[in-house]
Amino acid sequence: MKITLNVNGDAYPLDVEPRRILADVLREDCGLTGTHLGCEHGVCGACTVLVDGSAVRSCLMFAVQCDGSTVRTVEGLSGPDGEPHPLQRAFSAEHALQCGFCTPGFLMVAAGALEADPALGDDPEAVAGLVGSNLCRCTGYEPIRRAIARAARERQNTAT
Missing domain, CATH: 3.10.20.30 (Beta-grasp domain)
Known part of the structure; x- marks a missing residue:
């Protein structure tokens, strides 16, 4: 087709x-x-x-x-000049990746969720639920939760 x-x-x-x-x-x-x-x-x-x-x-x-x-x-996700997306920067800063295999999926599920609801990062349970939708064998999920919350905070700070 x-x-x-x-x-x-x-x-x-x-x-x-x-x-x-x-x-x-x-x-x-x-x-x-x-x-x-x-x-x-x-x-x-x-x-x-x-x-x-x-x-x-x-x-x-x-x-x-x-x-x-x-x-x-x-x-x-990256910007027009190749600059990393705020989520990518947050994942790096929070050490939310190790082998990196699952990282693209976490980045995309988080990007979609934060675009739909920028305040999501203020709700730890919502972030935990979002992170629980994907599987990771390396990080233990806490760094991923921190990275999503950090990116949400940074996005809110630049929007104000």
Whole structure:
């Protein structure tokens, strides 16, 4: 099927098999390898991307379902000059990554949530619930929670 994906601001006209998952198309056809495949069952969250602003598990979505949609991957977080996104800076400052495999999924689920609700970082239980939606084997989750809260605070401070 012929589809067009708008990924990180670029149009990708593609011819894809209807059964191909979005994660594979992003990685193989668009060359955006920041989206990682872990469990391929929608459990781990390493493949999380934003589709029309909502966090989705790209291993569970067919690429044809996204025809005409706006997709944002971890490569699309950085600014126009390549400056890191506030979440990326916070993850670094809080040591919220170790092996880095799960990091793109955490960054994208957090970006979507903070864009939808900038005050989310003020609610430790909400941040914990958000972080609990993805799996990490290395950090113990606390640094990730701190990083999300830090990015939310910094965003609020620059907005005022």
